[in-house]
Amino acid sequence: MKWQRSSDKTFVGGDPRVADASSFEFVESDQDTEQRIQGIRYIATCAAVICLLYVLLYTSAGLTWLAVYNLVFAGLYTAVRLWPNRGQMRGLGIVLMGFGTTQLMANCFLFVPPNTGSHYFILLIPILSLVAIHPRDRLWWAFFSFSNLAVIVFLEWAREDFVPVFPLPHRPDQLPYWRAFAVFVTLAVVIAVFRTFHRNLHRARKELHYSYERSESLLLNILPWSIAERLKSDVETIADDFQEASVLFADLVGFTELADQHTAAETVTLLNRIFSDFDDAVDRHGLEKIKTIGDAYMVAAGVPSPRPDHVSALLDFANDLLSMIDRHNRNETTSVALRIGISTGPLTAGVIGSRKFTYDIWGDTVNMASRMESTGLPGRVQVTPAVVRGADARFQFEDRGLIQIKGKGEMQTFLLRPLESQKPPG
Known part of the structure; x- marks a missing residue:
């Protein structure tokens, strides 16, 4: 099952990035629908089989009218089982x-x-309704549950006197044999239903855990871990001032001309590798990628x-970037170059946007x-x-x-001197 935002969009704290639970509504997935259809057919099959067992039982006891009664319902359950229109x-x-x-x-x-013990079978209706009835039809489930439970209580109370x-x-x-049979059949059906429910629940939990891990991985590909945690727990604006930070811009020189000589797929593949x-x-360096722009x-x-x-x-x-570009040029027989600029100083960082939001930085240092x-x-x-003032003595x-x-x-x-000129002579 899944949930989608309803037309009435309400947000927690006015922040559209974190929606209130009331702004979502239940949507049954295709897998949920298929499981419910299978459940309906399974219940109908079991009911038809039980009716046929009673047909044989009543026929052998000479109670033809009761056998016919159960045969009619066996036919109705079979019709449900074989109903062709899934919609x-x-x-x-x-x-x-x-x-x-x-x-x-x-x-x-x-x-x-x-x-x-015939009234024990009525216990099955509230339980089986959980499987057969759509979650949006909860009023029908309530009707079947409470009406059947009321009848069970009454018949149990009047068990010895009711005719x-x-x-x-x-x-x-x-x-005692009739009651034992009723208890056995009732418990057998309940156990079968709950076994199926438990198996589906276990599978759903595994899928939910996988989806959670996948969404966490995707989120951490967009935002730093500490920012993602704050965003999940705090819906207020995320903006931080840093008095000391450094920013690097790198641009591939000659890549536009290279792209004109290749197909779109080849261009994207090369850029993706780089x-x-x-x-x-x-x-490796423990830095924070902000974004790519072209x-x-x-x-x-x-x-x-x-x-x-x-x-x-x-x-x-x-320096690593320059070495990597040289390696790519040798491997790909290309001739692109990397132009890099670095500045250091104060800046502001935060999360912007309500959709496809990003962690970005601003300030004179960035410019x-x-x-x-x-x-x-x-x-x-x-x-x-x-x-230059902030670099250690390794750099010239x-x-x-x-x-x-x-x-x-x-x-x-x-200009930062190339790696070769930083090596001591001899």
Whole structure:
């Protein structure tokens, strides 16, 4: 079974990302429908078989009119079992419970006295109704349940004194056998139903657990773990200020021209291989991937969990990216280059949107990282003076001089020296 949002959309705390349970309604899945149809046919089959057993029993006892009575209901149950229109099964479940209620009540009030245990069969109706009746028809289930339970209580209370309209002739010494048979059949059907219910419940729990793990995995592919946990427990706006964090923008130079020479599928496959390697590197360095924009890649260090080495971690990551692009060019016989820009400083991070929401970052630090990338050189990492000051001694930089930066004017920038020039001579 599943639930879908109803037309009346109400949200907890006014946040459309977390809906109130009252805004969802029950929707029966195809699997639920199939199980209910199988349940209806199983019940109808069992009822028909039991009726036929009583036909044989009453015929051998010379009670032809009772045999005919049970034969009629055996035919009705068989008709339900063989009904060809699956679309009418919802109503047929109600009809089936109506047949059962009619037969069992008429049997008790007209023919078979309760001291034979005949009223025990009525216990089956409330239980079988859970299987046969659609959840939206809960009023029918309530009707069948309470009416049958009321009859059971009455007949049990008047078991020794109640006399049916057309009482079945019987010997007092046979009463224990009749009651034992009624109890046996009732319990056998109840056990069979609950065994089926338990098996379906176990399967549903396994499927639910798999779906939960799958949804958790998908959520953690969209949001950082700590942010996902906050989003599930707190519906208020998620926005955090970080005084020290670093941001990297990387753009594939020459990829547009390369895409023009390949099919769409080939282009997406190549880009996916490159960015998948980038994703693995993000995990290795303990960074946070923010998003991809076309053939551009955006990463942050120090968010959502602060870390003192955010600058150096991002510089190590940048060197890894350059090495990976060189490897891809050799393996794919391509000639794309990576232009990288890094900035460090304060920024704001949070979750935006009510649908397809994302964890994003804002601030001058983010804008400067974007400017460092767009004004940088292919195959190099351009950084701000703050990055140079925050990097550890392993990294060496070249002063690029003054560069015209949009929105900032002239600004001094630096280039991270390639890995080869960082190695000690000799």
